Amino acid sequence: MSTVDTNAGGAARRHRRGDPQDPQGTPPRMLVLWCPDWPAVAACLAEGTPLHLPAAVFHANRVVACTAVARAAGVRRGMRRRDAQSRCPELVVFAPDEDRDARLFEPVAAAVEELVVGVEVVRPGLIAVPADGASGYFGGELRLAELLAERAGVECQIGVSDGLFAATLAAHRSTIIERGRAAEFLAPLPVNELDQPDTDRAELVDLVRRLGLRTLGAFAKLAGRDVAARFGRDGMIAHRLARGLSERPPHRRRPPPELTVTKTFDPPLDRIDAAAFVARMLAEQFHGGLARHGLACTRLGIYATTENGEELSRVWRCAEPLTPQGIADRVRWQFDGWLRAAPGERPTAGVERLRLAPEETVEGNSLQLGLWQDGIRGLADEHGPAAEKAGRALVRVQGLLGPDSVHTAVLDGGRGPAERVRLVPWGDPRTPRNPPDLPWPGRLPAPSPATVHARPVPARVLDATGAEVRITRRRELSAPPHRVAVGDGPLRDVLDWAGPWLVDAHWWTPGGDGVRTRLQAVLDGEGETAVLLTRLGGPSPQWTVEGVYD
Structure with missing residues (x-):
């Protein structure tokens, strides 16, 4: 047995060092302990709900986790809340809570x-x-x-x-x-x-x-x-x-010792909110030090020493390189677990010293700096120096011209291009009103038009006989589009077209739009022009140009 153990340990050491005898990166032997549906189990434990009752955790009205009792009643992950409760009326509902x-x-x-x-x-x-x-x-x-x-x-x-x-x-x-x-x-x-x-x-x-x-x-x-x-x-x-190999090749760069981040607290840290604040600051410092060396962390060691000398430690592994937010979340979660443990298991004093150590690093290919990036964090980072500088400039413009003078775009859910982009004043929450990742049947496929008119331009769409193209009762075009006139302009031949995409909008409200039909068309003339044509239903249907493609 000792020979086997020694050989196994040697294989693991070769894997960590990237020994040439292990060119493919054969993974070390791992044991995984998995608690099925842990979010639902944790919610029951936190609220004192007996585990023999059916329970589920919902996010955006869909099941993200449920107990075995709920599954036996027909509840499944991804199911809508209404469907889940119809199958299991006694289902106990919880909200997600990572902490x-x-x-x-x-x-x-x-x-x-x-x-x-x-x-x-x-x-x-x-x-x-x-x-x-x-x-x-x-x-x-x-x-x-x-x-x-x-x-x-x-x-x-x-x-x-x-x-x-x-x-x-x-x-x-x-x-x-x-x-x-x-x-x-x-x-x-x-x-x-x-x-x-x-x-x-x-x-x-x-x-x-x-x-x-x-x-x-x-x-x-x-x-x-x-x-x-x-x-x-x-x-x-x-x-x-x-293929059953390691996630990354076996070569690992030994992290320089200066990449470890240590913070001493006086008075000691004994509150969750204070720990969350410190976690954000240390995460930025820790991640920045790794990025300067072209590294990213995949295993984070969190080590703490209390005022009474107690040593606390935990290692978090992540499949993808940790971001500053990911590091801060794991530090906050760990403090939450330590400071709110059961009596007799929690530390007897506040944390006096905290150390973050990169237990495993990989080359930070995803951290490659762009041409216009500033320092470690780029312009795309909404918390970076360049973004802060731009934010101060926008606030100054608002001070000169008014709060509604500066807007930024937010990607919303919807079927048409005008519905999918919403402008919000600078400083207002940039949260979508409608989830953009829902199916949205009838949504216009990519690419979206580069220019969307605030007021659609009237248009005429004619078939080969010169008659207007209409929408039949079977929700089909009466004939293929042959010629199009935009506004008061001349008729132009249709070189190519795609569609139609139909949406029966607001049919349940009096005076609703009825069927809305969209077409993409390429028009001949002085340079080819690609337009998005829309026909609104209702008492007096009419074709309009909703957008223009570059």
């Missing part, structure tokens, strides 16, 4: 840490620990999984495999994958598994599926150079995961 989820998960992480060293919180509800050393000590991976399940104190599932990604999917299935068989385990799984929480691979997965690649194994068979050329960096990371 609550992290605070209540800290005792679970602490319980696991009493048994195994090297605990990493991936997100509230998911813990990863290195399996090699602990499994050898406790007599095997199965025995280690049984002990951790008993120690966690909550309903959980455990999986073991090579690498975090495969181990997470193994935990979803409560299974232990033999060493070296992670790729075989992943091959038949659907490619949708690549889109895990805390990742942004929905578009990548959708594209891969539309290309006919339905399983991880089919995606893994693609050549690496082809994946890099078609999908870029995110595709390469997903391709490595599908």
Whole structure:
């Protein structure tokens, strides 16, 4: 047993150092403890709701998590609130709260840490620990999984495999994958598994599926150079995961010691709101120091010392490089878990010293500075120096010309171009009124017109016989558009057109618009012109030019 443990530890050390004998980046053995539907379980624990009652957490009126009892009643993730409550009238409804989820998960992480060293919180509800050393000590991976399940104190599932990604999917299935068989385990799984929480691979997965690649194994068979050329960096990371390899190549740069950020507090920090304020400041400093060295952090170590000398520590792992906001969130969540723990488990005094350490870094390719960026943070960063300077200038203009003199655009949801862009005065909340990511049936496809008229320009749309193109009762064009006149201008031939896109708007209100029809047309003349034509319903339907394309 000692020989096996030594070899396993050597393999893990080679992986961390990027040893040439491990060119592919074979992942270390990982054990993942997963608490299904943790947001719903945490909400029940926080409110004192018995876990035998059906409960669900909703965001934007859709289920994001529900308990096993609610699932047995037919409630599913993504379901609308009305549908969920119709299937389960006694369903207890909760709002999402990331702070609550992290605070209540800290005792679970602490319980696991009493048994195994090297605990990493991936997100509230998911813990990863290195399996090699602990499994050898406790007599095997199965025995280690049984002990951790008993120690966690909550309903959980455990999986073991090579690498975090495969181990997470193994935990979803409560299974232990033999060493070296992670790729075989992943091959038949659907490619949708690549889109895990805390990742942004929905578009990548959708594209891969539309290309006919339905399983991880089919995606893994693609050549690496082809994946890099078609999908870029995110595709390469997903391709490595599908092959059962490490998320990134094994080469790691050892972070310089000066990248660790330490802060001493006098008086000691003993309030959550004060910790949240400090977290934002330290996160900016920590992230900026990494960016100056071309690095980004994927494992964040949070270490604290209380006034009475107690040592607190936790390591957070993230699939993507942490942003300043992500760092601040994890520091705030951790303080929330420490300071609001049960009596006897919380620190006996306030935190006197806080240290943030980059436990693992990768090259910060996504942090490459643009040509016009200022310092570390660019113009695109709404909290950067350049953005602050621009904001002061806009406030000065408002002071000279009035509060409604400066507007910024907000992307809203809608079907037409005028509905999707809303101007708000500078300083007002830039929050969408309508979610832009909803389906919006009948929405005009991309690209949107470069110029949208405040007042649509009247137009005439004629067919080949010279008659006006109308909308029939079957919601179809009476004939293909042949010639178009804009305003008082001459008739111009239609070289190409697309559509129609129909929306039956406000049919339920008296005097509503009725059917609104949109066409894209390219007109001949002095230089080709692409226009967006709209026909409004109602008592006197008329064609207008709603926008012009560049």
